[in-house]
Amino acid sequence: MSHGKRYAISASLSERRRVKRQHTLAGWGLFCTVALIWLTAIRLSAQDFKTELNFNFSTGGIPLHSTLIQGTDGKLYGTASEGGECTPGCGTVFKLTPQGNVTVLHKFHGIADGAEPGGGLVQGRDKNFYGTTSTGLKNVFGTVFKMDAVGKLTIIHSFSDSDGAYPFGSLVQARDGNFYGTTYEGGTKYYGTVFRITPKGKLTTLYKFCQNGGTCIDGAMPMAGLLLAADGNFYGTTFHGGSDACSNSLGCGTIFRITRLGKLTTIYTFCSQTGCTDGGSPQGSLIQDKNGNLYGTTQTGGTGTCVTFGGGCGTLFKISPSGKLTTLYNFGGSDGAFPTGELLESGGSFYGVTYAGGSNTCSIGCGTVFVMTGQGRLTTVHRFKGRDGISPLGGLLRAKNGRFYGTTSDGGTGGRCDPDYKGCGTVFSFLGKN
Numbered sequence: 001m002s003h004g005k006r007y008a009i010s011a012s013l014s015e016r017r018r019v020k021r022q023h024t025l026a027g028w029g030l031f032c033t034v035a036l037i038w039l040t041a042i043r044l045s046a047q048d049f050k051t052e053l054n055f056n057f058s059t060g061g062i063p064l065h066s067t068l069i070q071g072t073d074g075k076l077y078g079t080a081s082e083g084g085e086c087t088p089g090c091g092t093v094f095k096l097t098p099q100g101n102v103t104v105l106h107k108f109h110g111i112a113d114g115a116e117p118g119g120g121l122v123q124g125r126d127k128n129f130y131g132t133t134s135t136g137l138k139n140v141f142g143t144v145f146k147m148d149a150v151g152k153l154t155i156i157h158s159f160s161d162s163d164g165a166y167p168f169g170s171l172v173q174a175r176d177g178n179f180y181g182t183t184y185e186g187g188t189k190y191y192g193t194v195f196r197i198t199p200k201g202k203l204t205t206l207y208k209f210c211q212n213g214g215t216c217i218d219g220a221m222p223m224a225g226l227l228l229a230a231d232g233n234f235y236g237t238t239f240h241g242g243s244d245a246c247s248n249s250l251g252c253g254t255i256f257r258i259t260r261l262g263k264l265t266t267i268y269t270f271c272s273q274t275g276c277t278d279g280g281s282p283q284g285s286l287i288q289d290k291n292g293n294l295y296g297t298t299q300t301g302g303t304g305t306c307v308t309f310g311g312g313c314g315t316l317f318k319i320s321p322s323g324k325l326t327t328l329y330n331f332g333g334s335d336g337a338f339p340t341g342e343l344l345e346s347g348g349s350f351y352g353v354t355y356a357g358g359s360n361t362c363s364i365g366c367g368t369v370f371v372m373t374g375q376g377r378l379t380t381v382h383r384f385k386g387r388d389g390i391s392p393l394g395g396l397l398r399a400k401n402g403r404f405y406g407t408t409s410d411g412g413t414g415g416r417c418d419p420d421y422k423g424c425g426t427v428f429s430f431l432g433k434n
Contacts, residue, residue: 405427
């Protein structure tokens with residue numbers, strides 16, 4: 001993507017959201033109906049699923065990559081990319097009780113304080129909430145903000161492009177008290193960065209992607225936040241970059257390890273296998289199990305046949321810190337397609353969402369919620385149909401009451417936040433196995 005093109009994209013909030021969705025739908029071809037083979041290792045009843053909140057323009061809407069968190073007060077906190085102020089809306093920060101009562105803590109105003117919060121929130125050790133906006137302020141490249149429990153928001157950093165642009169993933173706080181994150185673009189060659197920022201707003205760019213030139217074999221354009229692993233290093237994914245064997249000219253993404261001092265090592269390059277059967281274009285953050293293995297999803301690739309790009313509908317994988325990758329599951333369409341948000345491990349099983357697939361109510365499927373055993377046996381927990389939500393993008397949260405909570409970026413019954421889409425999105429919950 002050229003530097004000039006990026007400025008054109010930044011001019012319109014609605015267009016920025018459309019571009020982010022295009023990345024989620026990268027290469028979607030003809031959606032094929034694939035017969036679902038029901039797996040019975042885990043049984044969840046349909047009545048477990050509940051719509052907790054239908055977003056509307058006032059409360060915020062279109063929560064794109066936001067994973068809910070539970071604060072120390074027991075409430076759920078999250079961000080919505082649109083709604084609130086501006087046209088079609090600059091986004092909000094909201095608080096939700098487990099009973100579904102919502103409070104809007106902050107409405108973004110664009111030039112004044114940023115717009116389109118890029119990822120979810122993290123509650124720091126100081127009890128304040130920290131997050132990012134993917135655009136806004138005068139230079140439109142995004143911000144890092146701090147917000148207290150009553151909604152008083154302070155911008156602690158405004159990106160300038162050379163130090164990063166368009167942060168989409170959530171922040172993570174390390175043992176040193178600082179926060180670490182990624183930007184989708186910006187840096188020397190405009191292919192993204194890894195950064196560290198203090199609670200007071202001093203930012204250090206640790207790494208600028210595409211240092212090797214050509215096809216950016218070290219990775220390019222990270223969409224997800226970082227994982228702080230047990231070994232003290234950070235692990236992450238890039239949406240593009242890596243092997244030039246990928247049918248996408250920008251590459252199909254990588255998995256990397258980076259130290260606190262900024263030494264980056266690429267531990268896996270997607271589309272290393274013929275036909276991209278190992279997956280491509282990872283969009284969600286990684287998680288780690290007690291044995292040190294990492295788990296994640298790829299949006300495309302695999303051995304499924306419902307999409308043309310990358311040869312599949314996406315995968316679930318396990319990878320060792322040294323880079324040995326095992327594909328645990330290949331999506332096939334009716335069981336879901338395009339897994340996006342990070343996985344959640346609970347009771348030895350992995351829970352997640354797919355952006356598309358499942359019910360044929362939507363043209364490419366409205367998305368699913370799934371659970372997978374550690375051995376790779378997958379059960380579809382819920383298939384979205386429209387009024388209950390469309391296209392979940394963020395990860396899941398298991399709250400202290402035992403229920404799982406997530407968001408959909410579209411659908412619901414709260415009205416339209418944008419004429420291009422069918423709804424403002426939802427917050428949903430369900431009971432899990434354990």
